[in-house]
Amino acid sequence: MAGQRMVIVGAGQAGSDTAAALRAGGFTGAVTLIGDEAAVPYQRPPLSKAYLAGRTDAAGLELRPEGFYGAHGIERVRRDPVARIDRDRAGVVLASGRTLPYDRLVLATGARPRSLPVPGAGLTGVQALRSLADAEALRRALAGARHLVVVGGGFVGLEVAATASGLGVPATVVEAGARVMGRTVGPEVSERLAAEHRARGVELVLGREVTALEGDRRGRVRVVELNDGRRLPADVVVVGIGVLPAVELAADAGLEVGGGIVVDARLRTSDRAVYAVGDCARFPSPYAPGRLRLESVQNASDQARHVAGQLCGAPAPYTAVPWFWTEQYDLRVQIAGIVRAGDRRVTVGDPAGRFSVLCFRDGLLVGAESVNRPADHMITRRLLASDGPRPTPDEAARPGFDLKTWQAPASAQAPAQPQASTQAQAPAPAPA
Known part of the structure; x- marks a missing residue:
């Protein structure tokens, strides 16, 4: 391993955890971590909660102290994103023109927010929440806001609405579906969350879509128009209608993509020298048919450690149990x-x-x-x-059942494990 060169593209949870796990696993070759942002790799889930509410600062978001990377021989490349992958020469070409050779390449490119495809989406005061810069801008905007409209009733949208409510900012959530968080939870949990939001003063507008945003003469958003003709006042609009996997680098390099960067059970792409992990990867799982693409900290971190283990000499299929969470109020x-x-x-x-x-x-x-x-x-x-x-x-279903006290009958047999299939695609839950 001493002469091997590992290059990791993407310095979020998956990328940072891959670099750290390589060193923890005894890898002694060169490790380079390439990120678009200048900030030390940070956690994203608190952006819509503790950070937005002002309960923590940027330093409190750091996955690891800045000194960790130098102390462990991990080279960080900041604000110089990868422009293309040169698979023929086994190197990545940065925007600056610099080329970094690799023996193994890990793509942890993540995902980007979907844009709202309506007139006025570019007005001042309309934004997504994905990065630290996004959260900083939103925190400033909420400080003087009178009406917040959140487009999308998923994890991020509801978390932003909950945080805004706690800050005293009136919030309205517009969700195209019949219930909040309809992609990831059943009606029981949806109803519980909806009831809590309404009790806290958040208005939920369900089964409606945004058709246009209108602004004032200075170009700042003032009105959100819905497909039933309703006009909602707004001076801040947060768009939380999902994300798209960042597959462009992989696709341009000729790697197989489709709903994400396609990988096998060991998280290898169609080029066996290139791996993909985290939000960008579409992988087979024993817990669902077809391939999954999961947007969660658990998946990013587990896949990072799994790939690092393989690169350190412990090949195995990825079989981690998927899990997610959200905190609201x-x-x-x-x-x-x-x-x-x-x-x-x-x-x-x-x-x-x-x-x-x-x-x-x-x-x-x-x-x-x-x-x-x-x-x-x-x-x-x-x-x-x-x-x-x-x-x-x-x-x-029996009255009084409790998982904590449940015991399997002595005659119980081990259940058959669900088998993965390559014919169907399961939905991709998207927790914050």
């Missing part, structure tokens, strides 16, 4: 596994308070959505990762 929603619309759902606990929805497919526990029941979440993750028995839907 005093509600902590945690999701384990990949569930589908047709799964049987059994609620345990109090739907108006602390509860979990256990999800079953063909009689097998495949996931859980928990609200302020962290033990249920952790137990479900452990059950999904094991080959041991799991509770049945009939057991879960």
Whole structure:
């Protein structure tokens, strides 16, 4: 490994964790981490919560202290993004013209926010929330805001609305779907979150789409127009309608892409010297048919460590259990596994308070959505990762059932693990 050169493109969670895991795994060759931003690699989830609320600063977001990278021999390239990948010469060409050779290349290019495709989307006061710079701009804007409109009722949108409500800024969430967080949780959790937001003064406009944004003579947004003719006052608009994987570098280099950078079970691209991890990667999983692309800290960090392990000599398929979370007000929603619309759902606990929805497919526990029941979440993750028995839907439906006290019957057999398929594509949950 001493003579090997590892180049990592992308300095977010996946990229930074890959570099750190390489050193922790004993890799002694050169490691270069290339990022578009000047900031020390940082966490994104707190941007919509603690950072936006002013409860932490930029230093509190850092994944690792700035001195960590130099102390561990990790070269950081900042504000000089990769312009193209030269696979024939095994190098990446930076915007400055500098070429960095590699023996192995890891793409951790992440994703970018979808733009709102309506007139007025470029007005001042309209923005997404993905980067530290975005969060800084939004924090300044909210300090003097009178009306916030959030477009999109997913993780980021609801977290921003919750934070704004706590800051005393009136917020309205416009969601095209029939319920909030409809892509990632079932109706039970959606209803609990919606009730909490309404109780805190957030207006939820469901089943409606934005058709235009209007501004004043200075070019600042003032009105959000909906497809039912309604006009919402707004001096700040946050667009949270999902992201697109950053696949351009891979595609231009001739690597296979499709809903993300396509990788195999070991996270290798169609070029075996190039890997992809994190939000940009579309990978096979034993927990869903087809290939998944997951936008979560868990996935980014687990894949980073997995690739580093392989590059340090421990090849194996990636089989980590997917899990996600969001925090809104005093509600902590945690999701384990990949569930589908047709799964049987059994609620345990109090739907108006602390509860979990256990999800079953063909009689097998495949996931859980928990609200302020962290033990249920952790137990479900452990059950999904094991080959041991799991509770049945009939057991879960019995009065008083509790995962913490459940014990498998002595005659229970280990459940068959769900098998991955290359024929269908599962949805891509997008937690903050």
